[in-house]
Amino acid sequence: MNASVDPVAPRLRALIGQGVDAIDTPALVVDLDAANRNLQRMVEFAARYRLRLRPHAKMHKSAQFARLQLQAGAVGLCVQTVGEAEALAAGGINDIFITNELLAVGKLRRVAALAHQLATRGGQLAIAVDSSEGIQRLAQAMRLTRAVIDVFIEIDIGQGRCGVPPGDAAVALARQLSDASSSLRYAGLQAYHGGVQHLRGVAERRQALAAAAERLRTTCAALAAAGLAPPLVSGAGTGSFGIEAASGLWGEIQPGSFLFMDADYLRNERDPAQPQFEPALFVKAQVISANAERVVCDAGHKSHAIDSGLPLVHALPGQPALHYANGGDEHGILRPAAPGGALPALGDTLWLIPGHCDPTVNLHDHLIVVRGGLAAGSVDTVVPVDARGAW
């Protein structure tokens, strides 16, 4: 046997300092220059409107990108699960808002432990509720600590998912919160409309959010009349935050996808009231099979989520324009974007823009972070997806 064979061949997609060419496929790659430009645009927007910027970390699931956002001016991070909150806290993030409902006693005990941990570091945990039962269970769990948790009442402003209906239901919960244990602090309203984010036209989004804003306004008025005016309204996403900002009703915005962007957001008509963001998240793939009419690459829907559609092929200068068709978990099938167009050769590299960034990141253990562009850049760092699969 030949001694040069290492029986434990390393399974690394990239080494820091190597050129982009050396990144093994399929790999999830972040163009850090583009991501930093996106972040700067968002920070400037929030400053102009005097809005608190609390980016949603359900997108990148990474303490390192959370720290980048805090350094740029974000007030804290949002997450969607207690596991994501724990992962960010372990990575040094101190101000975290779980924008979702939790009912399981075991999870609520973890919430209490985390509130305690963050409080000892001078930080703060927040959470959303939409039921009396949820408040009771949270109060019960918080008896484990003297820490205080900020509680936002989620109202359904039109998405039809979680949240109480606009108006009196929120007043009842706000009153319950005010009467509850001193460990629960009524912090305001969670008012997010996920369905609006991906309406294609600006006019559609404005119309849908006008109705949502009216529901929020009604609720705020009812709360104010009861002496329970919300200290803060938090919400908004990458597709619509310009509209929430202009309304004057929201004090904090929670966009996530703007940092990396995805094919689905790129399909939206851009709102001139919002800055323009550029794609910063890519799947690097390789052609593993080829014939005269198609080639097959090694990136299927195990490499990128397809809940919001298939990826776009991002042709670098000199690369052919291609159309991506679904080839299952492990394969993508590529044909020329126009009849008679060129195809790449066996072994060639492709760059894909995933349809939806959040669940795409959740498929990967690492983000390969590149500076200097996709054509000639090099690997700056490899960032763990700390909260991958964290519930």
Place this chain on the structure above:
Amino acid sequence: MNASVDPVAPRLRALIGQGVDAIDTPALVVDLDAANRNLQRMVEFAARYRLRLRPHAKMHKSAQFARLQLQAGAVGLCVQTVGEAEALAAGGINDIFITNELLAVGKLRRVAALAHQLATRGGQLAIAVDSSEGIQRLAQAMRLTRAVIDVFIEIDIGQGRCGVPPGDAAVALARQLSDASSSLRYAGLQAYHGGVQHLRGVAERRQALAAAAERLRTTCAALAAAGLAPPLVSGAGTGSFGIEAASGLWGEIQPGSFLFMDADYLRNERDPAQPQFEPALFVKAQVISANAERVVCDAGHKSHAIDSGLPLVHALPGQPALHYANGGDEHGILRPAAPGGALPALGDTLWLIPGHCDPTVNLHDHLIVVRGGLAAGSVDTVVPVDARGAW
């Protein structure tokens, strides 16, 4: 501060021996009794047709389930990536077939290292090829070892993905293989038609596979005429293996999903020539938000892949019949299956049958394995998904 708060609250979905009720949500749960019955039915079928059974581990991605299949009579396992092969080898599996093309030099070096490692244990690695370039690169990498790798020429019998066209193209590659380094052994043909598996009607599947079998027959005849008759033809999946078996052309079958099943396969009209399999893979979820017309659970498409459709709700005796609608990455929206039907309460448990088992397993780090059924059973073991995200 209260000393009873553990700042590092454990993040375990289940403990061995606990009842099913104690499993935290969202969790991926295997009903082991059902999976064992499915396995026994498949083993008996393969024995009746004197077929080698090589289940596809791209489905469960777990060395523990691979060992269960070998103990029941499987000859080895299939995988789709070299990373999956490495994970199974690390878990003690010695006979592995990578049913996919690899072109990257780094990956082919890992293939050579793994072939070497398995050979030292008396095992065997196999791989598929569909290009002259692929054979050359594989031969180059295999110079690192004196181990021999079994090489299967993949032919496209109708799926339109990887594989050479039927007929002469396979002869050219078989000749190249026979002339290549003695580290490459021409082992036969890889002939799998993924597209047939999910054709709903038995008649449709039989018709599509009749055409596929004709392409295979043509190729085998051309190879035989050139003195290169394939030693073995391997292929087939859970949706069609009864048809391949009846054809007499295949010597080895590669079904994966039969062990756990999924909503998409359950939608197929059952072929009476195949045994009936039962669902054995479930997502346990919890209701976290409720109102009069809908409830929301904590399992969205971060818990189950939706490339082959949304999950079915598996109502246990006494549970209401529900319809699942997509609520995004983290949520499912449930309404009564029939108008006026009952809804579960806040905090109640739901069981979902995922649309597609392979990419669903890939979202999870562990399979919670239960014996005694979903209603009253208990946790038998917690199985790591060894090859999650392994490329």
